[in-house]
Amino acid sequence: MQDTVLIVGAGPAGLSAAAQVASAGYKAVLVEKEDVLGGAPIISGYARLVPSGEWAKDAIGRMVKRVEEDGNVTIHKGTKVTQLNGEAGKFTAKLSNGKSVKAGAVVLATGFTHFDSVNKPEWGFGTFPDVVTTTQVEQMVTAGKIACPSDGRTPERVAILLCVGSRDRQIGREWCSKICCTVSANLAMEIKELSPKTQVFIYYMDIRTFGLYEDRFYWKSQEEFRTKFVKARIAEVTAAPDGRLLLKGEDTLVKRPIVIPFDMVVHAVGMDPNMDNPEISKVFGVGLEQHGFIERGEHYTNTCGTTRPGIYSCGAAYGPETIDDSISQGMAAGARAIADLHGMTRKAS
Amino acid sequence: MAIHEKSLIEPERLLRHETLVVDGVDVSGHWNTMITPRTITDYDDDFEAVIQRYPGAENVHRCWQCGSCTNSCTMYAQNVQFNPRYWIYAVRTGLKEEIIKDKDIIWQCVSCNKCTSICPKDVRPEGVMKALAHWLEDEGHMPKSPSRVFDEEFTEQIYARGRIEDSLVLLNFFRKTGQPLVPQWLRVFGVRLMQHLPVGLGMRFARNVLIAPRTRSWGRTGEVLRQYVREQKEATHG
Ligand SMILES: Cc1cc2nc3c(=O)[nH]c(=O)nc-3n(C[C@H](O)[C@H](O)[C@H](O)COP(=O)(O)OP(=O)(O)OC[C@H]3O[C@@H](n4cnc5c(N)ncnc54)[C@H](O)[C@@H]3O)c2cc1C
Ligand code: SF4
Ligand code: SF4
Numbered sequence A: 001m002q003d004t005v006l007i008v009g010a011g012p013a014g015l016s017a018a019a020q021v022a023s024a025g026y027k028a029v030l031v032e033k034e035d036v037l038g039g040a041p042i043i044s045g046y047a048r049l050v051p052s053g054e055w056a057k058d059a060i061g062r063m064v065k066r067v068e069e070d071g072n073v074t075i076h077k078g079t080k081v082t083q084l085n086g087e088a089g090k091f092t093a094k095l096s097n098g099k100s101v102k103a104g105a106v107v108l109a110t111g112f113t114h115f116d117s118v119n120k121p122e123w124g125f126g127t128f129p130d131v132v133t134t135t136q137v138e139q140m141v142t143a144g145k146i147a148c149p150s151d152g153r154t155p156e157r158v159a160i161l162l163c164v165g166s167r168d169r170q171i172g173r174e175w176c177s178k179i180c181c182t183v184s185a186n187l188a189m190e191i192k193e194l195s196p197k198t199q200v201f202i203y204y205m206d207i208r209t210f211g212l213y214e215d216r217f218y219w220k221s222q223e224e225f226r227t228k229f230v231k232a233r234i235a236e237v238t239a240a241p242d243g244r245l246l247l248k249g250e251d252t253l254v255k256r257p258i259v260i261p262f263d264m265v266v267h268a269v270g271m272d273p274n275m276d277n278p279e280i281s282k283v284f285g286v287g288l289e290q291h292g293f294i295e296r297g298e299h300y301t302n303t304c305g306t307t308r309p310g311i312y313s314c315g316a317a318y319g320p321e322t323i324d325d326s327i328s329q330g331m332a333a334g335a336r337a338i339a340d341l342h343g344m345t346r347k348a349s
Numbered sequence B: 001m002a003i004h005e006k007s008l009i010e011p012e013r014l015l016r017h018e019t020l021v022v023d024g025v026d027v028s029g030h031w032n033t034m035i036t037p038r039t040i041t042d043y044d045d046d047f048e049a050v051i052q053r054y055p056g057a058e059n060v061h062r063c064w065q066c067g068s069c070t071n072s073c074t075m076y077a078q079n080v081q082f083n084p085r086y087w088i089y090a091v092r093t094g095l096k097e098e099i100i101k102d103k104d105i106i107w108q109c110v111s112c113n114k115c116t117s118i119c120p121k122d123v124r125p126e127g128v129m130k131a132l133a134h135w136l137e138d139e140g141h142m143p144k145s146p147s148r149v150f151d152e153e154f155t156e157q158i159y160a161r162g163r164i165e166d167s168l169v170l171l172n173f174f175r176k177t178g179q180p181l182v183p184q185w186l187r188v189f190g191v192r193l194m195q196h197l198p199v200g201l202g203m204r205f206a207r208n209v210l211i212a213p214r215t216r217s218w219g220r221t222g223e224v225l226r227q228y229v230r231e232q233k234e235a236t237h238g
């Protein structure tokens, strides 16, 4: 049992943790509730990833293939953990498929849930078919065609609204989702590539293309692809008599009202805590932090820890996170788990 | 500089010339308008704290200038000079002069609170608008509002005598606000009332005051009623 790590969630973080555990000669049991592996980038059909530019299905596909081909990894798809007993070094997990798993450590790589735009009704999602989310545009880019859902026409003007479901006390979401600025700057370029005549506007309060994303995404989008960045938070989206969408707001920099027609409005949706988190907290006996993400243990010397010994976490389960960092954290959590198991066996002998 | 966006600049800073020669070059015509530069010599660092002391404006420091309040504002839809986001910025940076310049429109806020329910930072801009209106009054930039005159008269009487005389409050209020005791509208109202008042009704009023008639066939109802109320009271209070 002390040579097995139970990993819950097979997104970038969980796949990375499983590969790490297996490559060190330990056994990994990967439990994923969906019928496919790969997490959000695969389930939601993302296009090219920030920052590598690789297609999600290729990059994350390689991660999936690596664990599927590894004899040390057992995979349960369409499965959840329903009960966990025992303690660090000797856990027993019951699975929803009737099986049970004995493991010395658990890694929660259970990720996030996309914000549901219906919760911001003033911005028209669910009312107007041509108001879509970044995940839908990712899927359009993957399919190779940008089109208005209402009638299939190619949009002449597209507006991307940032921070939808993030940084908003009115709806109790007081965090920044970290990646949507960069993803939006990138999507603007991808839209332009597929439809060079389309004008893309990004409505922002702040642009957070942190670190090396500044010039590669923000500046490039603005300078080479002529994306127009407007500092304004839109008040509402309505429809014009001709069926186009109307954006109403204030261009704060020139202190003047704007009402602008668009063919498509895109919500840059944020990352919510996984909606399973209350259940996960109960089943695994781990705490949640104030926003509802998994609570981090003391980070400096209990890296990748949670509030319960022997249970570790990584990636977007802890809070909004990028793919690259989720992968690094998954690897760290896997390494932390096997190092602790190794310590226990050494002490026992 | 030729100026196209003149509406963004205060009129007193626009200089128009019929003919203009700059450094020996005649720039009359299209180039006839110049602006005087605006130099900010000081920020009043305490201004934000002063405004925050007014109830409702405590959260003004939270603002990140997204513009949602202005976008949604009822008054902005009428007049684009009415811009809560901008005034909040002026408060935060201590640009008192900007507030004073707009003193004639700031009070127009209708307290619809659309701004309050859209603000992502929970600044409660409506409270800030109210605070600014009060601050302008307190600093003497605006004449006192009638409601404030009324409140002051009310409290002064309390301080002086521990009670108020309704008629005195009203009298002094009318006097201090320069209103006639019997304003024009009340006079018209009275005259019309007299014109249309049915005389018979008036007579009946007068007679009833004198002989206070009973309801027909009232009989012992009053006695029974009194008895019933007494019993109910006893039943509940024991
Ligand atoms: C529109 C959009 C575009 C993005 N594009 C990029 C990008 O280009 N580059 C980038 O770096 N980041 C991007 N991101 C962020 C990226 O999605 C996350 O960084 C990444 O998915 C986090 O990986 P994860 O493994 O931690 O979580 P997830 O990808 O959410 O994976 C979690 C996995 O756990 C499973 N799971 C959840 N609960 C349970 C449970 N109870 N039991 C079993 N399994 C469970 C889920 O089904 C899922 O497979 C984007 C995000 C959005 C919203
Ligand atoms: S990353 Fe950008 S769009 Fe996303 S929540 Fe943060 S500031 Fe808003
Ligand atoms: S409360 Fe005042 S400032 Fe706020 S939206 Fe209404 S009118 Fe505008």
Ligand code: SF4
Residues within 6 Å of the ligand: B062, B063, B064, B065, B066, B067, B068, B069, B070, B084, B085, B088, B118, B119, B120, B121, B122, B123, B124, B125
């Ligand atoms: S909506 Fe709130 S945060 Fe945005 S500008 Fe107005 S007061 Fe500031």
